Amino acid sequence: MSIPVFKLLDGTTIPQLAFGTGTALYQKNVVEPVLAAIKANYTHIDAAQVYGNEDSVGDAIAQAGLPRDQLYVTTKVVKLDPGETVTQSIKGSLAKLKLDYVDLFLIHSPTGFEAPGRLEEVWQGLEEVKDKGLAKSIGVSNFRIKDFHRVLKIAKYKPVVNQIEFHPYVYKQLLPLLKFQEEHGILTESFGGLTPVTKKPDGPLSPVLKELAKKIGGTEVQVLLKWQEQKGIVDVTTTTKVERLNEYLGAYSLPNLSDADIKAIDDAGAKLHSRHFARHMDEL
Numbered sequence: 001m002s003i004p005v006f007k008l009l010d011g012t013t014i015p016q017l018a019f020g021t022g023t024a025l026y027q028k029n030v031v032e033p034v035l036a037a038i039k040a041n042y043t044h045i046d047a048a049q050v051y052g053n054e055d056s057v058g059d060a061i062a063q064a065g066l067p068r069d070q071l072y073v074t075t076k077v078v079k080l081d082p083g084e085t086v087t088q089s090i091k092g093s094l095a096k097l098k099l100d101y102v103d104l105f106l107i108h109s110p111t112g113f114e115a116p117g118r119l120e121e122v123w124q125g126l127e128e129v130k131d132k133g134l135a136k137s138i139g140v141s142n143f144r145i146k147d148f149h150r151v152l153k154i155a156k157y158k159p160v161v162n163q164i165e166f167h168p169y170v171y172k173q174l175l176p177l178l179k180f181q182e183e184h185g186i187l188t189e190s191f192g193g194l195t196p197v198t199k200k201p202d203g204p205l206s207p208v209l210k211e212l213a214k215k216i217g218g219t220e221v222q223v224l225l226k227w228q229e230q231k232g233i234v235d236v237t238t239t240t241k242v243e244r245l246n247e248y249l250g251a252y253s254l255p256n257l258s259d260a261d262i263k264a265i266d267d268a269g270a271k272l273h274s275r276h277f278a279r280h281m282d283e284l
């Protein structure tokens, strides 16, 4: 089963499922898990400067030996050294990744660039990077509505995505941001999507996930993946286990959740607010 793609507002396409190289993989050498993901048919790799392993992501990509246009690679800038430009920063990433360009380059978090005018200046740096062909698309991560207001005021190009913690235990609180993004054509990318199984397994969603897993003939993790896919979200998830890679991909072969199933997940999720990353997102 191949991974579906979504269209971005700059006309490019993005694979709906990405393999993440942070969090569970907070390790310097990720060659083995990234190669395993590519071998299992993942085409979208989510990297970041702050994960400290772009060089080994690059080694895995080189060893996989796929034509460049068959892989979609994201990386993110979290901070700039004094005097460093965004172009210099991405060139450092590209050298480690051993690539001429990334498909998507993100501001990792607005919290690194809070001084007056700084976020705007950094966004213009990303626009320059796009104009130079060093990134096909540019976007943001962990942005609130107020951060978008700052950037959209000066933007030549709108951010194409916002990568945020996204699962049923933050969904209700995110609704105003999701509405704003939809109005601007900005796609949501999710991280932490498996939180109701991994970090809050005894939450109010637990019986609903169990029941729906039985109904569609899958696992609770696969129900969460289908919920995200059917909400039109790009899902960034990860694992070091090959069987889990296949479990994630297996979600595409399962029947869709019904509207009532999706509502049951939304409603049960709304009973608990639980965020694990980027706490500033609690104030949109």
Ligand SMILES: NC(=O)C1=CN([C@@H]2O[C@H](COP(=O)(O)OP(=O)(O)OC[C@H]3O[C@@H](n4cnc5c(N)ncnc54)[C@H](O)[C@@H]3O)[C@@H](O)[C@H]2O)C=CC1
Pocket: 019, 020, 021, 022, 023, 024, 025, 046, 047, 108, 141, 142, 163, 164, 190, 191, 192, 193, 194, 195, 197, 198, 221, 236, 237, 238, 239, 240, 241, 244, 277, 278
């Ligand atoms: N932009 C940002 O600020 C952030 C981006 N990310 C990106 O998202 C990726 C995924 O983030 P996560 O929070 O790890 O996502 P996640 O919620 O998808 O969790 C993945 C973890 O769940 C585990 N898992 C899967 N099935 C399980 C089961 N049945 N029982 C118990 N554990 C199970 C996996 O082994 C893996 O450790 C990262 O690697 C990174 O690339 C992550 C955090 C912040």
Ligand SMILES: O=CCc1c[nH]c2ccccc12
Pocket: 022, 023, 048, 050, 078, 108, 109, 142, 277
């Ligand atoms: O990417 C996920 C987690 C993470 C680690 N360091 C930072 C810094 C800024 C935003 C997110 C993160």
